[in-house]
Amino acid sequence: MFFGRNKNSQPDLDTVKTFLNQFTHASLGEDWADKQGMVTQSKNGELKVSFPFAASSLIEALEGWIETQKSAGEDVPTLVIEQKVAPLKAGEKPLIKGVKNVIVVSSAKGGVGKSTTSVNLALALRAQGAKVGILDADIYGPSLPIMLGTKGKQPTTLDGKTMEPVEAHGLFSNSIGYLVPDENAMVWRGPMASKAFAQLVNETHWPDVDYLVVDMPPGTGDIQLSLAQQFPVTAAVVVTTPQDLALADAIKGVAMFEKVAVPVLGVVENMSYHICSQCGHHEPIFGQGGAVKMASDYGLSLLAQVPLHISIREDIDAGAPTVASKPESEHAGVYLALAEKVASQLFWHGERVADQISITTVSE
Numbered sequence: 001m002f003f004g005r006n007k008n009s010q011p012d013l014d015t016v017k018t019f020l021n022q023f024t025h026a027s028l029g030e031d032w033a034d035k036q037g038m039v040t041q042s043k044n045g046e047l048k049v050s051f052p053f054a055a056s057s058l059i060e061a062l063e064g065w066i067e068t069q070k071s072a073g074e075d076v077p078t079l080v081i082e083q084k085v086a087p088l089k090a091g092e093k094p095l096i097k098g099v100k101n102v103i104v105v106s107s108a109k110g111g112v113g114k115s116t117t118s119v120n121l122a123l124a125l126r127a128q129g130a131k132v133g134i135l136d137a138d139i140y141g142p143s144l145p146i147m148l149g150t151k152g153k154q155p156t157t158l159d160g161k162t163m164e165p166v167e168a169h170g171l172f173s174n175s176i177g178y179l180v181p182d183e184n185a186m187v188w189r190g191p192m193a194s195k196a197f198a199q200l201v202n203e204t205h206w207p208d209v210d211y212l213v214v215d216m217p218p219g220t221g222d223i224q225l226s227l228a229q230q231f232p233v234t235a236a237v238v239v240t241t242p243q244d245l246a247l248a249d250a251i252k253g254v255a256m257f258e259k260v261a262v263p264v265l266g267v268v269e270n271m272s273y274h275i276c277s278q279c280g281h282h283e284p285i286f287g288q289g290g291a292v293k294m295a296s297d298y299g300l301s302l303l304a305q306v307p308l309h310i311s312i313r314e315d316i317d318a319g320a321p322t323v324a325s326k327p328e329s330e331h332a333g334v335y336l337a338l339a340e341k342v343a344s345q346l347f348w349h350g351e352r353v354a355d356q357i358s359i360t361t362v363s364e
């Protein structure tokens with residue numbers, strides 16, 4: 001491609017965009033470079049590609065492609081490539097102070113691996129270059145302190161009003177589990193649970209995180225509905241397992257979010273197949289194809305099929321989740337790909353708001 005140079009020896013922006021549009025990637029739509037703000041040129045001629053979502057893998061792929069083009073003799077101009085996560089609209093609700101986007105992770109029933117998925121998704125978003133918070137909204141059975149290896153820690157306060165999140169593996173976390181002993185959390189009634197949750201959201205000093213991943217309590221009842229309504233959710237991810245019954249339940253989970261006008265990004269099928277820790281063989285012990293069919297029947301995106309693997313359980317039970325402790329493993333790769341999909345689809349399905357952090361108070 002001929003990069004025309006103007007009188008300042010700078011290439012023409014439209015030509016650069018046309019060139020970049022030849023690069024295709026699952027995280028990008030067609031003619032992506034033409035989208036507002038993606039490729040810009042400053043007054044001094046500097047060309048910048050700015051991805052508005054967590055995009056480390058994408059940036060690596062783009063840089064590789066540019067190198068290939070150069071080796072093939074293209075006179076590619078110098079490009080600065082960066083990511084700057086954009087805050088997106090969450091219905092009509094103002095954003096939570098210090099949080100750009102809220103992703104809730106939910107499941108229609110307990111024990112399907114919702115918390116395991118939340119933690120590894122949060123870590124994978126971080127690995128994709130984002131600043132990430134995680135909130136344990138599972139007020140009846142908070143598991144985050146064990147999963148992050150932070151049991152016994154407590155949030156501190158700097159201003160006497162807000163809690164500083166507990167940092168672990170590069171994530172900023174808060175959980176009712178840090179604040180009350182397990183036995184007390186179990187007996188909370190609906191309004192108390194809602195109030196505790198509102199406090200966790202409002203009174204945590206989130207340090208301008210790009211994404212706040214919220215691990216919801218399992219189920220599709222009033223509590224879950226009221227939590228989903230209480231705060232500005234950008235989108236939801238529904239976790240299920242491959243058995244027919246679980247899939248039928250997952251539909252209920254999707255319907256719940258529809259009731260409160262929260263967009264559902266898609267479904268994660270957890271324990272999709274078994275990876276043998278001895279030989280690496282993949283075995284679909286709960287059957288195959290159910291989640292794919294469900295997703296296509298209901299027009300949902302199947303975001304990931306996470307294997308059942310002994311080290312996913314061992315790692316998280318030991319407070320060192322797989323994405324943090326074995327980032328090179330095959331199963332960590334599944335979470336990294338999930339994060340890539342979640343971040344890009346969130347952006348492409350969303351609507352940007354001005355890059356300012358406003359204050360909201362979650363109703364009790």
Ligand SMILES: Nc1ncnc2c1ncn2[C@@H]1O[C@H](COP(=O)(O)OP(=O)(O)OP(=O)(O)O)[C@@H](O)[C@H]1O
Pocket residue numbers: 107109110111112113114115116117138141143218270271306307308309310311312313314316317
């Ligand atoms: N893909 C997986 N491979 C192996 N073990 C898993 C996997 N996903 C979850 N587990 C294990 O299954 C158990 C239940 O997972 P988890 O606590 O994440 O479920 P949950 O849906 O959040 O449960 P709850 O309803 O209690 O909130 C945990 O011991 C976890 O380590």
